[in-house]
Amino acid sequence: MNFDKTPDGKTLTVELNGQIDSVNINDIEKELLEEVEGVTDLTFDMTNLEYISSAGLRVLLQMQKMMKKRGNMVIKNANGNVMDIFKVTGFVKLLNIV
């Protein structure tokens, strides 16, 4: 996972890589929550995300709910498999996917 934050600390792009599963989700969640502190514009770039299980979806939904209260959250470059899961779970309507 890579973070790219503007100097004012308000705009953050998070690059998700590889696999998000039940084993690594706790570390990812912890790191994310620290990084999004004070952020009002959050983008998840999923170009290199190959796999996400419901453990990851839970955190994405939690982030979306949180960001709705203080700004904006966008998902971009989700690949076929990841999009399939967003569709099955109705997340295409809950997340802001561009």
Add this chain to the structure above:
Amino acid sequence: MKQITIDATMDNLPIVFDFLLQSLTECGASKSQMRQIKLCVEEIYINIVNYAYTPGKGKALITFDTVGEKDSPPVRAVISFTDRGAPFDPLSQEDPNTELGLDDTPIGGLGIFIVKETMDSVSYERRDDKNIFTMEKTIDLQAG
């Protein structure tokens, strides 16, 4: 039929993935489908880890079988999970409402639903003090 028996712990998820991916590779599944089935396997396995033996420890048996031959498709993958934990039918959970808006959608409860939507068939039985969950999917042979 191939099978593994492991301690049902979170740390063993990579072993479960290796077992599955090796089995699916041997039967010629596409990469995309491997990820789909992997997702379902994670959901069911983690369910056992989280609920079957809590707060104790126990084993999980996972089997992988195929019906049909690569040379004369269709080939169907049959994957089963057995534990000796507390009786628990994951299929008894109500499906989440995917029509709700952001504020009303609860966090969690999607795992089993994803499995039901992704696999061709799923079943649960309680037999000889064991939980046995079986799921099946027709394999897309090297479709991408």
